[in-house]
Amino acid sequence: MKKVETTKAPQAIGPYSQGIIVNNMFYSSGQIALTPEGEMVQGDVKEQTHQVFKNLQAVLEAAGASLDTVVKTTVFLKSMDDFAAMNEVYGQYFNEHKPARSCVAVAKLPKDALVEIEVVALVK
Numbered sequence: 552m553k554k555v556e557t558t559k560a561p562q563a564i565g566p567y568s569q570g571i572i573v574n575n576m577f578y579s580s581g582q583i584a585l586t587p588e589g590e591m592v593q594g595d596v597k598e599q600t601h602q603v604f605k606n607l608q609a610v611l612e613a614a615g616a617s618l619d620t621v622v623k624t625t626v627f628l629k630s631m632d633d634f635a636a637m638n639e640v641y642g643q644y645f646n647e648h649k650p651a652r653s654c655v656a657v658a659k660l661p662k663d664a665l666v667e668i669e670v671v672a673l674v675k
């Protein structure tokens with residue numbers, strides 16, 4: 552088991568790792584719209600989803616994976632009213648390659664984020 556760490560994505564805000572590699576699989580923690588400096592992006596769900604993908608790309612790269620090797624994602628939304636807007640941005644990152652996905656609305660997210668996404672990916 553190997554811990555993944557990068558300064559190109561926000562540091563953990565609790566007792567967890569940015570991600571873990573087990574054999575040839577990478578499991579990311581959920582990413583919210585924090586900058587690598589730890590500032591929350593104060594935008595709508597589209598802006599927040601872009602920052603989430605920047606963070607996911609950084610941790611995937613640090614793991615030796617990429618969006619192209621993601622096999623499963625989980626999307627957590629503060630409100631299902633944001634489903635279409637989130638999908639619009641999500642589809643810019645996953646267009647040809649569409650990993651399996653679950654999407655749920657939850658009562659509240661850390662830092663009052665509007666969206667959180669975690670991924671499972673193959674390490675190249």
Ligand SMILES: CC(=[NH2+])C(=O)[O-]
Nearest residue numbers: 565580581582583661
């Ligand atoms: C942001 C996050 N992944 C957590 O567990 O708090």
